[in-house]
Amino acid sequence: MATNYVQNQSCQWCNQPLIGSQKLSNCTNHIICNKCKINNRSCQSACPCCWYINVSEFISKNTICPVCRSNIKSNVETSDCYHQHKHCACCSSSGCILCKFIQLRSWVNSSFDDLPMDIKPILVICDDWEKKFEEELQLKTNSLIGFCERQDSSFMDIDESSPVVQSSNLLKSNTQTMESINCPICLDELGPPYTTLSICQHSFHDSCIKQWIQSSGKQTCPTCGYIYGLNKGPQPPHGQMTITYISTPLSGFSIEQYASNEGPTIEITYTIPSGIQGPLNSYPGQPYTGTVRKAYLPNNSEGKYVLQLLRKAFDDQHIFTIGKSATRGLDNAVIWNDIHHKTNISGGAEHFGYPDPTYLLRVRQELADKDKKKKMAASYWKSSQFEQWLFDRQELMSVRLRDIASWPSSNGSSSVTEDDYMKILIFYSNIIQSIGEQYKVRQQVIATAIIYLKRFYARYPLKSIDPWLLCPTCLFLAAKVEEFSTLNHQRVCNAASTVYKKFAHILGGPNEYPYQIKHILECEFYLLEIMDCCLIIYHPYRSLDTYTREFQIDQPLFEATWRIINDSLKTDAPLLYPPYEIALACIVLAARYRDKVGIIRQYMIEAQIDVERIYDIVKLVLQYYELLTTYDADLPHNDGKKMKEILAKIPKPKVTPIGSTRPSSQPNEKQLQLSMQQ
Known part of the structure; x- marks a missing residue:
């Protein structure tokens, strides 16, 4: 019909x-x-x-x-x-x-x-x-009806119009019953309807937190970063994943019993139409080219389990991303993300096919790593940062002095001072800041990357790995950990190259950035190994939010404190003190000439906080500002002569022995041990 x-x-x-x-x-x-x-x-x-x-x-x-x-x-x-x-x-x-x-x-x-x-x-x-539009329209209609009725009435009362106005005012007053607290997202006064997150108890306007989740793809608290669910990835949302069965068996797997309408091999078809890039992609608002991809799994119990995991990863938008397609030669195209697929039935691992005995185990591990972030502990006191990465000041200085003593000099003794060493760390922290700003990543990603850099050089000498390789590697890894989405490989190198050229006149090395993405990827492996995969960083930003409400900090003081927290990253404070103490110290420093100092001091006394430790952090930040008076690397119209002399004293990374597959900039484990013994 x-x-x-x-x-x-x-x-x-x-x-x-x-x-x-x-x-x-x-x-x-x-x-x-x-x-x-x-x-x-x-x-x-x-x-x-x-x-x-x-x-x-x-x-x-x-x-x-x-x-x-x-x-x-x-x-x-x-x-x-x-x-x-x-x-x-x-x-x-x-x-x-x-x-x-x-x-x-x-x-x-x-x-x-x-x-x-x-x-x-x-x-x-x-x-x-x-x-809201319909409510406004209804109010206008009610007012018009009331006006017409009053015109027809011989006993017109001027107060008859008041119920509409009173109702509107009553509605407004009911939405402002909460105490005067600002929404951390829009910074407007917080009042019902508002949402309080269940674990961390941070509150936001309903519309603000919904927009945050929608626009950022993150099921996290915008203030403290607590993860309430698996975050959305950079994959375009308008796609389909369909399943069919084919009769061709996969090499390496025995044929198991399956339903009459199935076959020995599962064929997955991913269809992603072309569209416009979203906020989690490299170029929001720009068009991208879609794709149709096929992948294959064995139709057995393990293959079906992997299929379920892939389905969940697809729904959470982690299978694909947008970047440069090497096979099609296209920019801004849909490409595979970091979950590997078998796109051929045969040909072995070299041709992305079967047989590959460990493939199902590897892909399950990749998918499990995505899911781990849902289960990370929210408590700083149970974190690896507290248990493994807080240093004693003497221990930290001992490592640095040993490193300085190993540097060659013309008169037999090192001419590098502790202040010079700090300037070197400040310089490379600023390099990470510059690369991050060039790439336009969030400040929390930059902060995490800087702490990775400081952790590495707190345990290994500066000559072990070229800082110009370690800086983009730290940023590359931090973007993954902070769920900013995986950075585009080529854009990371381009950003590092742009920053490198800016400082080439004080480096005394080649004019072109000497590293490629393969070096960054390999360096990432060593960074993970050396940090023992302790990647979660607790920053003072979340503590600042708590104190903002408790001390009723106004916007100018909040912004000043935020900037000082960013500066504190360039000091040793993140390696020596917990984040809440750093936040308090930065508030004290920002409020030094304001009437909030007394309230903060009284709070520290009542809470039995060690005031001496807080003022030790203040001294560290003030010492940083003092160092900046003689730090000339970032000054405009300055040749950076002093910084150039300091950087020239750093021994070059050792050359890798012949036969090693590592680039010459990379140390192997034996070299790291030898460099620490020297």
Whole structure:
């Protein structure tokens, strides 16, 4: 029987032909098919076209940014997205909620109720705006009706209009019953409706935390980083993973019993359509090229288990990423992420096929590593940072003095002072900062990378590995640990090369950056081994949030403290003190000339905090600022002569013995041991 289509009619949302039996009018202005009707919502309208028009009017009238959803102030510069929605100039057009709502029409085979979980927040936000639009419209209608009734009444009372206004004020006052605390995301006053996270007890506006999860792909607390679930990866969300069975068996596996409609081999087909890059990709707002990839697993118990893990990884957007495709020669293309697949039935491991006896074990380990981050302990006092990576000051200085003593000099004694050594560490910490800023990573990623660098050189001499190789390696690893998403290999090298050229005049080495991505990847292995995979770093930022609420710290003081915490990374404080003490010390230093010092001092006394330790940290930061007065590497229009002399004294990394597969910049374990003994 032929399908009965309505002649010359199509759904005004998805543009698909209307079937006569499904024709549905959800409003007087548009014809919408059943599939596009928005169900299970508290709004009166179920028409997506009306939603888009109404919400556009609502945010325009109320000057709301469709990206960050905060009010756009009159003195703030604005920009227009692709569909001409005005947003804050500092916000990315790719994050426009209305533009994303329009893109939902591309899901022509899915109803609104069947949209993936990562897309539904867009619907939730627009639902909230549509509801507010309808409430405003209802208030206007009620006011108009009341006005007309009063005009017809012979006993007109001026107070009859008050219920509408009083109701509005009552609603407003009910949303401000909480004490005056700011939302850490938008920094506006926090009041109901708000969300308090279950474990860490940090509170946010409902809309802010929802947008954070949606835009960042992170199921983490924005303040302390506690992980509440596996974070979304950089894989584009609009993809499909389909399973079929083929009759060709895989070499190395015995044929097991399977259902009549199956076969000995599972064939996975991944389909990722082309689209626009999101906030977790390298170039948000830019188009990318999709792909169709196939992979194969044995149809046995272990293969089925791996299939379940792959399905979960795909749903969490970890199978693919966007980068340069070596096989297709394309930039901004969908490529494999760091979970390996067998894309051929035969050919062995060299050709990404079978037989490969350890493949299923390896891929299970890769998938398990993704899941481990859900189970990491949130307590600093149970962390490896506290148990293994807090140093004694004398121990730290002993290692450095031993390193300095091993450096050659013309008169038989080292001419390098402890201050010079600190300047070297400051220099390379700034290199990580510069590479991170060049790549535009979050400050917490940079902070973690700097601590990795300081940990390494707290146990090994500067001559063991070239710092210019270790710096991008630390940043590369920190981005993975902090769930920033895996950095693009080539862009890491490009960023390091750009920074290297900036300082080439004081390095006394080659003018071009001497390392490639293969060196960074190999150095990452050694860094992991030396740190014993102790990768989780607890920073003072989360403690600062707690103290901000407790001391009622204002915005200028908060920002000053944040900057001092960033500076404290360049000192030995992260290696000697727990993060809450560093945060307190930075607040004390920032509040030195403000009236908050007395409150903080009283708190430390009542909490039985060792005040001497806090002031020891303050001294470390002040010593850092004192060193900067004679640190000339970053000064504009300066040749960095003093820093050049200091860097020239660092012994070059030893050459790897002939026959080793490591690059000459990399030490092997024996070299590391020898360098420590010298």
